[in-house]
Amino acid sequence: MSMIKEMMTTAADYFPMLLRKQAPKFVTESGNPVYGIVAEFDETPKVFKAAAQVRDAGYSKWDVHTPFPIHDMEEAMGIKTTKLPLMAGGAALTGLCIAVVLQWGTTDILYPTVVQGKPFEAWQPFVPIMFELAILCTAFMCIFGMLALNGLPRWHHPLFSHERFYRVGNDRFFISIESTDPNFDPIKTKQLLEKAGGTDITLVEDVK
Amino acid sequence: MSQILANKPAPDITGLQDADWQNRLNQIASDPRMTEENTTLSSASARKVALPLIGIGIVGLVLTIIGAFSVNLRHALGAFEIGVFTALAISLGSLFWVMVFHSLNASWSITLRRQFENIASMIWVPTIMIIIVAAIEIFQGGVLLQWLNHSEEYNHLLEVKKPYLNANFFIVRIIIYAVAWILISRLLLGWSKKTDESGDRYYGRKARKLAGFAIPVFAFTTTFAAFDFLMSLDYRFFSTMWGVYYFASCGLASVSAVAIVATMLRRAGKLDGLVTEEHYHDLGKLVFAFTVFWAYISFSQYFLIWYSNIPEETAWYTNRQQYGWQWLFVVMTIGHFVLPFLLLIWRKIKRTPVLLCSMSVYMLLMVVMDMTWIIRPMVDIQSSAVESASNAGVFGIVLDIAGVVGVLGIFAGLVALKVAKSPLLPIKDPMLHESMKHKNYV
Numbered sequence: 001m002s003m004i005k006e007m008m009t010t011a012a013d014y015f016p017m018l019l020r021k022q023a024p025k026f027v028t029e030s031g032n033p034v035y036g037i038v039a040e041f042d043e044t045p046k047v048f049k050a051a052a053q054v055r056d057a058g059y060s061k062w063d064v065h066t067p068f069p070i071h072d073m074e075e076a077m078g079i080k081t082t083k084l085p086l087m088a089g090g091a092a093l094t095g096l097c098i099a100v101v102l103q104w105g106t107t108d109i110l111y112p113t114v115v116q117g118k119p120f121e122a123w124q125p126f127v128p129i130m131f132e133l134a135i136l137c138t139a140f141m142c143i144f145g146m147l148a149l150n151g152l153p154r155w156h157h158p159l160f161s162h163e164r165f166y167r168v169g170n171d172r173f174f175i176s177i178e179s180t181d182p183n184f185d186p187i188k189t190k191q192l193l194e195k196a197g198g199t200d201i202t203l204v205e206d207v208k
Numbered sequence: 209m210s211q212i213l214a215n216k217p218a219p220d221i222t223g224l225q226d227a228d229w230q231n232r233l234n235q236i237a238s239d240p241r242m243t244e245e246n247t248t249l250s251s252a253s254a255r256k257v258a259l260p261l262i263g264i265g266i267v268g269l270v271l272t273i274i275g276a277f278s279v280n281l282r283h284a285l286g287a288f289e290i291g292v293f294t295a296l297a298i299s300l301g302s303l304f305w306v307m308v309f310h311s312l313n314a315s316w317s318i319t320l321r322r323q324f325e326n327i328a329s330m331i332w333v334p335t336i337m338i339i340i341v342a343a344i345e346i347f348q349g350g351v352l353l354q355w356l357n358h359s360e361e362y363n364h365l366l367e368v369k370k371p372y373l374n375a376n377f378f379i380v381r382i383i384i385y386a387v388a389w390i391l392i393s394r395l396l397l398g399w400s401k402k403t404d405e406s407g408d409r410y411y412g413r414k415a416r417k418l419a420g421f422a423i424p425v426f427a428f429t430t431t432f433a434a435f436d437f438l439m440s441l442d443y444r445f446f447s448t449m450w451g452v453y454y455f456a457s458c459g460l461a462s463v464s465a466v467a468i469v470a471t472m473l474r475r476a477g478k479l480d481g482l483v484t485e486e487h488y489h490d491l492g493k494l495v496f497a498f499t500v501f502w503a504y505i506s507f508s509q510y511f512l513i514w515y516s517n518i519p520e521e522t523a524w525y526t527n528r529q530q531y532g533w534q535w536l537f538v539v540m541t542i543g544h545f546v547l548p549f550l551l552l553i554w555r556k557i558k559r560t561p562v563l564l565c566s567m568s569v570y571m572l573l574m575v576v577m578d579m580t581w582i583i584r585p586m587v588d589i590q591s592s593a594v595e596s597a598s599n600a601g602v603f604g605i606v607l608d609i610a611g612v613v614g615v616l617g618i619f620a621g622l623v624a625l626k627v628a629k630s631p632l633l634p635i636k637d638p639m640l641h642e643s644m645k646h647k648n649y650v
Contacts, residue, residue, distance in 0.1 A: 071647075071649065072647075074649075081555075089553075116515070124510070124511055124514050124515070125515070127507065127511065128511075
């Protein structure tokens with residue numbers, strides 16, 4: 001159920017003319033919806049330990065932003081393996097079936113065709129097409145499935161309205177917790193990040 | 209300032225000082241996983257595994273020899289060759305992997321490398337066996353290799369191929385293969401063992417240099433050995449893909465064999481924390497890759513021959529699809545490709561030692577079936593009607609199994625004895641610490 005809701009929200013992001021976004025749960029005094037809370041860290045071990053604390057607190061819609069990849073961060077964040085391989089596998093099977101139906105259906109059933117005097121029921125010439133179409137569908141699913149899952153491309157991200165966040169490309173680490181998270185609470189979340197050692201903890205607005 | 213620089217020894221080609229390497233060795237030696245108990249196998253426990261295997265092997269070989277005299281020599285030799293070329297694939301493939309690891313400076317595989325080296329250095333077993341096969345073929349004037357048979361009437365194809373397919377050049381080639389394989393594998397294992405004693409990293413550099421030059425040697429010897437013994441079973445047949453086809457079995461069989469050896473060592477309580485599920489994951493990826501590679505190669509070969517429909521090429525497949533060996537075609541497509549593809553694609557199977565070990569045993573069985581598919585039908589096709597009537601009995605099947613089990617039993621037993629002779633991993637390899645903390649980030 002929550003997955004459907006999430007998909008609807010994503011769809012509303014991309015097609016605002018078709019779907020209305022849900023009313024935001026938290027709004028600032030200026031009337032802008034709250035995107036989330038951002039905390040700043042200045043050392044890798046600090047952000048690593050803080051990530052583990054946020055994970056243990058049970059948050060699901062949050063992220064760590066770093067200037068470079070940090071090994072084992074996926075464990076510290078508790079990120080589960082992506083569903084993309086399963087989706088790609090499904091796409092591969094689909095491509096395989098399309099190839100089988102199109103080739104057998106046309107040259108063996110609908111309009112039996114003699115090619116080089118080979119038997120009608122020969123399966124050998126169909127194998128390269130079966131392989132290629134399966135690969136093609138897999139590749140498409142990998143690219144577009146990845147884009148659909150991570151929500152790219154997008155014009156703008158609310159975090160960029162936070163001036164200090166630009167240092168993420170240089171020498172600072174950030175943890176952002178989104179307000180759409182069911183556990184999100186402006187005060188408790190802030191306390192958690194403070195306890196985890198974050199500095200400059202800021203509420204970020206989703207400025208229109 | 210210049211005084212200080214002058215006193216400092218020049219860094220070596222890797223940019224590290226001797227002291228840096230010494231620090232690495234100390235770091236490795238002080239690791240809690242590097243205990244004597246964890247990194248060595250007692251010869252008593254190796255013998256417990258090896259002796260039954262060698263016993264089974266000797267029984268198999270005795271049965272094969274009995275079969276050679278009582279049933280027929282061709283059938284016995286065919287069964288023996290199936291085993292020999294599986295064993296050769298395992299050890300040749302291991303040799304290939306050792307050279308690849310050295311030349312690419314691979315660090316993930318170092319805790320597993322000694323097992324690859326052990327299996328590669330046992331290449332003298334299948335090499336002696338192919339010399340026996342060649343001797344029987346030459347003295348009998350062509351048992352399975354009909355081109356050694358001089359009594360055949362004039363045959364244009366045979367006449368054209370005479371400059372390559374003749375007994376003298378055959379002997380020369382076999383000597384070259386034997387020398388090249390045994391020399392390379394002994395040198396690589398020897399240097400690795402010397403590094404164990406002294407911690408001198410220059411043996412590794414030597415091995416790397418040798419590996420670079422020896423990979424082409426490996427490629428040519430493997431290709432031509434496959435031509436000489438397997439492709440020329442039917443001297444009319446030719447396929448430029450043949451060397452790669454056999455090489456695909458080499459790569460597959462050796463990684464499977466190492467996965468089995470590693471699992472047995474782990475079950476004996478060795479290599480704990482040194483060969484982890486991360487290493488299994490990589491071994492599993494290689495098994496998967498070579499399953500797909502084999503399918504790709506063998507289908508390309510089949511597909512082109514099927515399409516072009518040239519009699520001397522097509523005969524190889526028609527022979528195998530008409531005389532009672534059709535079921536092997538299904539085993540090859542479903543059993544050697546579709547089933548392992550669908551199983552090994554799962555991350556869980558590659559990362560669970562027991563599951564990967566079972567898959568490896570299965571893949572080794574499939575390599576045996578592949579060799580059967582290449583060799584066994586030629587026995588029936590080349591036998592006269594009288595001889596093949598005698599094959600039909602139960603003892604024919606027993607003979608097939610005895611030949612394969614005989615060779616593989618002896619080979620596996622000798623490998624097990626070899627494993628106990630040195631530490632289970634190159635304990636002073638300067639890159640070992642990287643392999644010890646190896647992790648797949650995907």
